[in-house]
Amino acid sequence: MRHRRGQSPAMHTATGTAGPRPAPGSSSARAAGPGPHDDGDPVVTTDRLTKRYGSRTVVDALSLQVRRGEVFGFLGPNGAGKTTTLRMLLGLVRPTSGSATVLGRPAGASVAQVGALVEGPGLYPYLSGRDNLRVLARYAGVGADRVAAVLDTVALTDRAGDRFGTYSLGMKQRLGIAAALLKDPALVVLDEPTNGLDPAGITEVRTLLRRLVAEGRTVVLSSHLLGEVEQICDRVAVVASGRLLVESSVEELRGLGRLVVDARPLDTAVAVAGRLLGPDRVSVVDGALHLQAAPEETAAVNRALVTADVDVTGLRQEARTLEEVFLQLTDVDEAGPPEPAPRPRRLRRGTR
């Protein structure tokens, strides 16, 4: 078993299990959108969105775009500023500077079309699940028929008469998701929606999210569960310490795989690979050469090594999970003061 720094081998299993995902927007022709569909249609745009609490900058000049009909993953470690950003999109928190546009209007002005579950389900413990939704339906200005519909969607109809306070964590979370769907929203914002759910519940939420997207909605999902984001999101933004590290498609982010090469002599191999790929794409881990390289580059690497009289005894491509990418990205940022400006939209490569 090969050990990689900071990784449990089990994390491999997350790779390649991604089920079929509807291409973004492929099934988005929806009654709600009269205009022609456009993949590039931004549903959410933030422009140097910044939030400071005292001297602490919690969200730092965040600029990103969520396109129509996609599942957008918002990834980051604890305290990265995910929830704060989502709150700004909903108009609950006022940005210190910068701006956010949601569904074509300033953040907060469009809340009537946004379904949201932010930082856990905030519902009344003394009310039944159904009464909670009745209250919210009146606040949302939707008919009482929506209550039964969303209860059904989250499979809580049987327990709808019980007080919310007596629900299990997972049931509470599901009722929170139901509340977010009451308005039949064009945009669904879910902050760690699978929090507290069991594996079956997580699968249910995943299925639900796919259905929401198939119905032409856009979903913004925050999480630190990478396996989840990997399986369900079309694109992701990775944030740490309030700053955007990457915004890209999941495939792009997983991006360059890792080419692991067993070669002797190692120092020659390092030099050759460095010349070919650039030194910051080369590292040595446990006596093996680790290269940030795409599968297409495998042959060229092999040829170069052999040409330089290096014995190649093993050569294999390892796909990186999002987990690894994430840890690498956020690690880089948290170790010591970050470089002046992390470059968004580009993967940081190389040795750590």
Added chain:
Amino acid sequence: MSATAASLALPAGRTSGSLPAIVGAELLKLARRPATWVLLGLWPALQLVFSLVIPYVSYSRGSSYEGSPPEALLASTLPDRLVANALSGLPLFGGALLLTLGALLAGSEYGWGTLKTLLAQGPRRTTVLAGQLLALVTVLAGTVAVSLALTAGVSALIAGAESAPADWPGAAEIARGFGGGLLVATTWGAMGVLLGTALRGTALAIGLGLVWVLAVESLVVNVAAPLLDVFETAQQALPGVNAGSLVAALAGSDTPVRTPGVVAVVDGGQAAWVLGAFLAAAVALTALLLNRRDLT
């Protein structure tokens, strides 16, 4: 950008709930909440016990109260004292209960994280506050009416049992009593809402509110005012003192009301204005806080 944005809009008319819908939602919340029933039920219950039951029992045993003959006790429970008997508890213990209710309603929205859920449905913050306050006024009006009705019923029973005269106050007097009582109740409730909002929680808001109503005001009135002229004047601006003065005025001056807190320090008209000012200030401050703050 804005051209595509327009095409993203959902079907026309997709707006958030109207004010009446929000009031309806708030009434549902109030009706289902045990604390509402406890706090709103306690006031008429205590009111009845202290202004009618205890004096009547005491009269029937022939005992006297602070030197007044038993007959005076009976007289104080009869229908002509309806307004005084229905409202005398409002300035002090009613105030404490209603302040607690207001603080509980506003503060728990923060504790449970429900305010953000309500706002996430789309209504403006001021609309939410207006809906919550209107619902509160509605239940307070109901409670004042219940107190008047219960008092009337028990007074009528006493008058019947003792073959005493049932001289009911006129409709205008009852209406004035209802209006004044509702003003006092709403002012206390709104100040509770302000405290709960300002402190984003229930515990401290309720604690401070109770200390104010039950301790600070009575210290100012009973200890400080007799000693220092400054406090003699200052007490005229206290909400509890004005509530007491208003209820004293509504009760009529022929027979003094025994309940603590019901003392005519200022005249009724002035008291009503001061209470109105407290109410308006509490609502305005709450709205200001709510509109300005980050909801996390």
